[in-house]
Structure formats: structure tokens, C-alpha cells
């Protein structure tokens with residue numbers, strides 16, 4: 001266990017972790033636990049098509065014996081439903097993340113909304129740190145995963161409440177392959193994650209999220225333990 005001295009505002013060892021059930025936040029969750037934090041996990045139901053990830057998240061937290069809340073944001077779904085991730089009538093692009101059409105998967109202001117709630121919860125439970133899984137691979141498409149966003153949200157989280165909260169994105173400059181390397185080094189089992197945007201019984205292997213995940217496992221010469229539709233691997 002390392003100390004949390006790297007988080008200078010941390011007066012207690014409590015942390016909120018935004019945990020979707022996907023492999024990035026699964027790795028962040030375990031990293032926070034391994035760093036000695038008492039983790040309070042938050043998942044958000046914002047009407048995403050891939051609701052399976054919420055079930056996966058609940059199972060993992062239950063197994064770990066950590067506090068987990070699923071925040072129901074479906075009441076505001078109509079405000080942020082322009083994305084193909086949240087509108088089932090829109091086709092989900094089956095392309096690598098670099099494709100311009102992947103922009104349709106951007107949920108309006110998603111991380112700002114989720115972080116606002118997570119920071120509020122952190123203040124509520126006197127947690128000085130809030131983790132989320134922004135990473136380098138998302139920078140091209142998702143503005144709210146970029147370093148300048150994390151820097152600015154940190155500035156706001158420091159002054160928005162009497163208690164400052166530090167927003168930590170440990171993989172901000174890492175790609176999926178290095179996140180996976182870190183998780184494998186921690187002995188994590190990625191069968192306990194859900195990545196596919198379609199949220200069917202088996203992962204599709206074709207959406208941007210599946211492609212990125214499969215490429216990360218391939219880069220390590222490993223087979224992804226997740227169940228994919230026939231013929232993907």
C-alpha cells in the first residue's frame with residue numbers, strides 16, 4: 001500500500017470513485033483500493049443503451065464489499081438524449097474511435113454532470129478525493145476527458161465548497177493498453193467488466209469501445225476473457 005501523500009488535499013483516506021462497470025473505471029476502482037482509500041463507488045444510470053455495465057458494477061462492488069450507489073439520472077434523459085449512446089433510434093457507429101462518426105457517441109456534458117454529482121457526494125461524506133477514468137485514448141473524441149478539462153474541473157472543485165475536492169484521473173495520459181497493463185499487474189480479472197456500447201448478451205466486437213478493448217488485449221498477446229458474438233475473435 002502506498003500512502004496518499006501524492007494527493008496533497010487528502011486529509012482522510014476516503015474517496016469517491018466514478019465507476020461505470022467498464023474496464024477503465026474498473027482499473028481505477030482497484031487502484032484507489034490498492035492505494036489504501038476507503039472507496040465509495042458511484043455509477044450513473046443516464047439512460048445508456050449499455051445498461052449491462054450497471055449490473056456488472058453492482059456485482060463487482062458487492063464482491064469487494066464496498067459502498068456502491070447507482071444514481072438514477074433517467075429523469076434528465078430527455079435533456080441529454082442526442083447521443084447514439086443514449087438514443088436507441090440512432091445507429092451506433094461501428095468504427096474505431098478516430099472516426100468522425102464516433103462523435104455521435106458523445107453524451108452532452110456527461111462528465112461535467114457526473115463529476116458535479118460525484119464532487120457533491122464527496123463533500124457530503126467528507127471524501128477529499130474523487131477518481132474518474134478519463135484516459136488518453138478518449139482525448140480525440142471526448143472533450144470532457146482531456147487534460148485541460150481535468151485541470152479546470154479541479155480548479156472549480158477546489159473552490160466550489162468549503163471542503164476542497166481533488167479530482168484525480170490516474171490514467172489521463174495513458175492509453176487502453178497501458179491501463180490494461182496496470183490492471184493485469186494488479187491481478188485483475190477483466191471478465192468482470194463490460195465494455196460494449198450495445199449492451200447485448202454478448203459483446204459485439206465492432207463498436208468503437210469493443211475494438212479498442214480487443215486491440216488492448218491483442219497488444220499484450222492475450223485473449224479477452226469477455227464473451228463475444230461468434231466470429232469476432
Ligand SMILES: [Zn+2]
Nearest residue numbers: 196204207210
Ligand atoms: Zn461492442
